[in-house]
Amino acid sequence: MNGMTIIVKNISSWIKILIFLFGIYITLFGHLTPGGGFAGGVILASSYILLTLAFGKRVTDENLPLWLASRLDCIGALLFLAISLVGFLFGASFFFYNFIQQKYLAQHASDFHLVSAGTIPLSNFAIALKVGASLFMVFLVLSTFRPGEPAQQE
Amino acid sequence: MKIPLPWFVAIPLAAAFVLPMFGEKVRKTSLAIANGTMALLFLFSIFSLGRQDVYLVGRWTIPFGINLVLDGLSELLLLTVSVVSFASMVFSIRYMQRYTGLSKYLSLFLLMVTGMNGVVLSGDLFNLFVFLEIASIASYALVGFGCEHEELEASFKYMVLGSVASMFILFGVAMLYGMTGHLNMAYVSQALQGASLRLPVVFALAMFLAGFSLKAALVPFHAWLPDAHPAAPAPISAMLSGVLIKTLGIYALVRVVFNVFGVSxxxxxxxxxxxxxxxxxxxxxxxxxxxxxxxxxxxxxxxxxxxxxxxxxxxxxxxxxxxxxxxxxxxxxxxxxxxxxxxxxxxxxxxxxxxxxxxxxxxxxxxxxxxxxxxxxxxxxxxxxxxxxxxxxxxxxxxxxxxxxxxxxxxxxxxxxxxxxxxxxxxxxxxxxxxxxxxxxxxxxxxxxxxxxxxxxxxxxxxxxxxxxxxxxxxxxxxxxIPDLKTTILDPAVNTVLNGIQYAGDTIANSR
Amino acid sequence: MLYALCFLLFMIGLYCALVKKNMVRIVLGIVIMEYAVNILLIMIGFRIGGEAPILSPPQGLPLKTSLQSVDPLPQALVLTAIVISLGSLALMVSICIRTYQRYGTFDITQIRRLRG
Structure with missing residues (x-):
């Protein structure tokens, strides 16, 4: 797979950055505007999918190979779990304790700013990592299996 | 010792995501972690016998937040799940020597346990559905684990019928939400007792019955089970037949029929x-x-x-x-x-x-x-x-x-x-x-x-x-x-079923 | 009436999943069932003339009366249901691909090694 024509390659090398940035924006502003971790993660994954479609599989193998995507997937999930557990360290003995909001941000009335809502942006980031990596992995795994070829090792 | 209820879900989930990080090389470490997790869950489920508890996740009060409910029936199923999954996991150490992809197997196994513990503990209908799907999807993948002809065919059959069952259940959940405006089982139950519309209630109940009977493989809906259970590796067959059809099918059926709809x-x-x-x-x-x-x-x-x-x-x-x-x-x-x-x-x-x-x-x-x-x-x-x-x-x-x-x-x-x-x-x-x-x-x-x-x-x-x-x-x-054992293990479960819609009152009272 | 149409769509999906012989069509039937349920959930939360349940700075807190906005809970449920169906769809498609590699066909009448 060598990818598509030079036009597609040129355009997508510009577009991919915009898509990636848009994904980061959607993730970071998830607690203020529509969007959030899942939507942002899907957009992040789609930038890599565009890369794979335009440039062929070899380029993605160098940038985000399957094993790295798998690790990122696990890290995202563990990060989300860790955020929910960290509340135990901050005095409250329950899950999903929004410790940042309760301890530090509650004094400053900062609704509708980027730094607000405590742990929610962090969770959004973890979810975006998880969703982006796993969606890209689904795409990669499904696209590398060719019907008709004999079954191959994973 | 009072164990926070989400640990039953969080611990196997964490282990399931830690294991793929090691890769395929370190079989012994992966097996040790997985078995340690199972032993821990076994101990936890013994410690939490005889406890009545409602856990508010994030301390949002019900009906606005998500709650986990531990009562007699949940304890019984929790103990069963942990006993059987512990034994199957110990069995896997030796049995899985002839398979590759051990860390994927262990990870899916732990996800399945996560889903089942979640189903048993969940206090609202939509989370019941979510955990049910986690356990089901993990089990579809495990049935097809060998990737041979029979296994793929069985897995596909199981997956089609399982997905149809899940959709029936989700349809029922959606209807109940539309009728009562709640998802929390206790509040749904209270709202249903005063419901004036009879037909939609019965229709939702029929949806739940069809879905859970498909999951439990009762006879008109049994076609997938004889293919799916033999195709899986033996410890997984033990898990599927031993606990999966019970938690996803029978437990959920009993919970919905007796505690939400109420038989009277x-x-x-x-x-x-x-x-x-x-x-x-x-x-x-x-x-x-x-x-x-x-x-x-x-x-x-x-x-x-x-x-x-x-x-x-x-x-x-x-x-x-x-x-x-x-x-x-x-x-x-x-x-x-x-x-x-x-x-x-x-x-x-x-x-x-x-x-x-x-x-x-x-x-x-x-x-x-x-x-x-x-x-x-x-x-x-x-x-x-x-x-x-x-x-x-x-x-x-x-x-x-x-x-x-x-x-x-x-x-x-x-x-x-x-x-x-x-x-x-x-x-x-x-x-x-x-x-x-x-x-x-x-x-x-x-x-x-x-x-x-x-x-x-x-x-x-x-x-x-x-x-x-x-x-x-x-x-x-x-x-x-032995009367002591009966009163601590079996009787609370029977009372939960027998008391029926008192479940709602108990849950709301315990969550204060 | 619209709810009945949702149920009709659900039944069309069920028919497709149970009657069709092609594995890919069976998968599509299940996807149609999922969408029928999702549409039902969205419709339950919908309110004619309602606003999007998002707070923005000019209005700010406190919430306006809940009667004016669309019920946001079913939308969250649908989002979750879509994620779940994405997972199971990916698994189903991968099983279809592996089965095609083994048997060389998508026709389930020819994929019958299990009997009894």
Whole structure:
């Protein structure tokens, strides 16, 4: 797979950055505007999918190979779990304790700013990592299996 | 020691995501982590016996937040899940040596346990659906784990019917949300008691019944089970037959029917519902067992017996519901429900033991067709002993656990005035005995075929797991006979089912 | 009436999943069922003339009366259900691909090794 024509390659090398940035924006502003971790993660994954479609599989193998995507997937999930557990360290003995909001941000009335809502942006980031990596992995795994070829090792 | 309830979900989930980080190289570490997790969950579930608790996640009060509810029924299922999954995990150490992709297997196994613990603990309907899907998707992947012809076909069949069942359940959840404006089971239950519209309620109930019966593989919906359960690796078959169909099917059915909709003499559909449950139970019992007798594949035979034995559980619960709906004595209803629930945990133990022995035979001989086997009694003494114990238990021979629960169901049927139900129960038990005599005859007795001369017993972790479950089979009758054990383990579960819609009041009171 | 149409769509999906012989069509049937349920959930939360349930700085807290906005809970449920169906769809498609590699066909009448 060598990818598509030079036009597609040129355009997508510009577009991919915009898509990636848009994904980061959607993730970071998830607690203020529509969007959030899942939507942002899907957009992040789609930038890599565009890369794979335009440039062929070899380029993605160098940038985000399957094993790295798998690790990122696990890290995202563990990060989300860790955020929910960290509340135990901050005095409250329950899950999903929004410790940042309760301890530090509650004094400053900062609704509708980027730094607000405590742990929610962090969770959004973890979810975006998880969703982006796993969606890209689904795409990669499904696209590398060719019907008709004999079954191959994973 | 008071264990926060989300740990039952969080610990296996964390372990499931830690394991793929190591990759395939470090088998011993992965196995140690997975087994440690299971042992921890086992300890936790023992510690949380006899506790009534409602956990508000993030301390958002219900009905706005998500809550986890631990009551008698949840404790019983939690304990069963952890016992069976612990034994299967120990068994996997040795059994999985011939498979590649160990860390994927362990990860999916742990995800399945996460889903089942979540289903058992969840206090609102949508989370019930989410955890149910987590457990189901993990199990679809595990059924197709071998990636051979039969396994893929079985996995596809299972996945199609499982997804259809999930959609039925989600449709029911959506309808209930539309009618009541709540998802929390306690509030839904309260709102339904004052509901004026009768038809949509019954329609939602029908959706739930169809979905959960598909998940539990009761007879008109059983087509996937005999393919899916034998195709999986043996410890997974033990998990699927032992606990998965019970938590996703029977537990959820009982929870929704008794605690959310409520069975009572005032509601005129209660009697029809109980007869429906009894019919499903009897059909499953009879058809499952007669299909089982003719099988020559050992695991397939066991899978058909799972259908038949689930019929016993549903029959016991259905008789209980009938007695309640007719306004009868709660003592007899309690007896029937006790029989059903006790048979549920007994079946979890002996059926998982039977699947583990089938895995042991398969590992030793390379075949699970009864016609290819023979004379294994001397070659595999431990497997033979444990298999005999489990067969005796499933056929209902006295000192073993299956006898006690079947006895309770028969007694309840007689006292409820349906002698023919008792007769059918005994008859099915007899046919079960015949089919297991066939297993004993063809697998363990008779002449040894030439290609089985060099067969050796599987030592190590496999024998430990089988021995553990066999001891449980022998000793579990004591749960019924020793009053202390009965009052701590079985009675709270029966009371949860019997009290029905009091569940709502209890949950709301506990969450304050 | 619209709810009945949702149920009709659900039944069309069920028919497709149970009757069709091609594995890919069966998968599509299940996807149609999922969408029928999702549409039902969205419709339950919908309110004619309602606003999007998002707070923005000019209005700010406190919430306006809940009668004016669309119920946000079913939307969250649908989002979750879509994620779940994405997972199971990916698994189903991968199983279809592996089955095609083994059997060389998508026709389930020819994929029958399991009987009894």
């Amino acid at each position: 003499p005032e509601q005129d559909w209660s009697i029809h519902l109980s007869w429906l449950l009894i019919t499903l139970g009897v059909l499953s019992m009879v058809i499952g067992v007669f299909l089982a007798v003719g099988q020559w594949d050992f695991k397939r035979l066991l899978a058909y017996h799972s259908i038949s034995q689930m019929g016993y559980v549903v029959l016991g619960i259905g008789i209980g519901a009938l007695v309640i709906a007719q306004g009868g004595s709660h003592t007899w209803a309690a007896l029937a429900i006790l029989g059903g629930l006790f048979h549920l945990i007994n079946h979890a133990v002996f059926k998982s033991l039977l699947f583990l022995t089938s895995g042991s035979i398969e590992t030793a001989t390379g075949s699970r067709l009864l016609k290819d086997l023979g004379g294994l009694a001397e070659k595999l003494p431990l497997t033979r002993t444990t298999c005999t114990i489990a067969s005796a238990a499933i056929a209902g021979i006295p000192p073993f656990n299956g006898f006690w629960s079947k006895l309770l169901i028969v007694l309840a049927a007689v006292w409820a005035g349906h002698v023919w139900l008792a007769a059918v129960t005994v008859l099915v038990s007899l046919v079960t005995l015949i089919s297991f005599l066939k297993v004993q005859r063809y697998a363990f007795l008779g002449n040894t075929p030439a290609h089985l001369d060099s067969v050796k017993e599987n030592g190590g972790s496999m024998s430990w797991a089988m021995g553990f479950l066999a001891c449980l089979c022998v000793l579990m009758g004591l749960l019924l006979l």
